[in-house]
Amino acid sequence: QKEVEQNSGPLSVPEGAIASLNCTYSDRGSQSFFWYRQYSGKSPELIMSIYSNGDKEDGRFTAQLNKASQYVSLLIRDSQPSDSATYLCAGASGGSYIPTFGRGTSLIVHP
């Protein structure tokens, strides 16, 4: 059973702080990882993808991957109230093409 685990939260951070969202996965064959943002009542939106160990930066977002520890994280710098949403982590392996989604972490950024 492939699993992607996330803390459901909510994670509450003050405006301007760094929000750190974490995800672990069970399938060692996973090779591609994705972070989606889902606002309440809306559909998920892809914000980051990462395939190699290390960090990948895109604007205020940094994704981190550690395949040895089977760990993926998303850092949001200078958090804004508009970042308040549920963040979904997903991992995919070459065998099935179908990513396994975590249940998401709720992030609240308060002014």
Add this chain to the structure above:
Amino acid sequence: EAGVTQSPTHLIKTRGQQATLRCSPISGHTSVYWYQQALGLGLQFLLWYDEGEERNRGNFPPRFSGRQFPNYSSELNVNALELEDSALYLCASSLRGVDYGYTFGSGTRLTVV
């Protein structure tokens, strides 16, 4: 560029009826995926279509079915509706391959009464 479009936005059906949901992928995307997101639950994979063929299906009963048309649009059919089928149904499209993330449509909210 037009995104993934789904119709209808909302659908109310009576238990035992059939529901048909439709999805048009982003131009150039050949893969279409269907997911169910029930209230408080995560995304549950339903079906994957690519190049007109069903490539994979999730752990759902056969009354959940669908198809993909030559223009890569897709429809999801749910027969013999049950109350627990009430959920947000999301369609996503992508290029084929494990390295490509999804673009989701805005979803169809199905309510079974």
